[in-house]
Amino acid sequence: MYQVTFQPSGKTIDIDGETTLREAAHRAGVDVHDRCGGNGSCCNCVVTVLEGAPNICEKTIVEEAVFYMDKDDRLSCQCRIHGDVVLRVD
Numbered sequence: 367m368y369q370v371t372f373q374p375s376g377k378t379i380d381i382d383g384e385t386t387l388r389e390a391a392h393r394a395g396v397d398v399h400d401r402c403g404g405n406g407s408c409c410n411c412v413v414t415v416l417e418g419a420p421n422i423c424e425k426t427i428v429e430e431a432v433f434y435m436d437k438d439d440r441l442s443c444q445c446r447i448h449g450d451v452v453l454r455v456d
């Protein structure tokens with residue numbers, strides 16, 4: 367069991383097992399602007415990792431292709447988590 371926290375709302379959810387950041391956001395009631403339904407084509411679901419980057423998978427090929435993301439930004443639908451993380455959702 368681990369925790370995913372979304373800032374600036376401060377909403378936190380407990381997760382049991384591996385999941386995507388997008389799914390964790392849905393369970394917490396946080397909108398990550400996932401306009402394409404999570405298939406990696408809209409690139410709107412960007413979140414910024416504030417803490418816990420080692421608890422997230424390596425960047426996917428889809429994420430590496432999005433040139434405007436900063437190094438701490440991730441596409442929430444593309445990355446899987448397995449430990450505590452704190453994220454900023456703008």
Ligand code: FES
Pocket residue numbers: 399400401402403404405406407408409410411441442443444
């Ligand atoms: S939901 Fe569209 S790229 Fe993530």
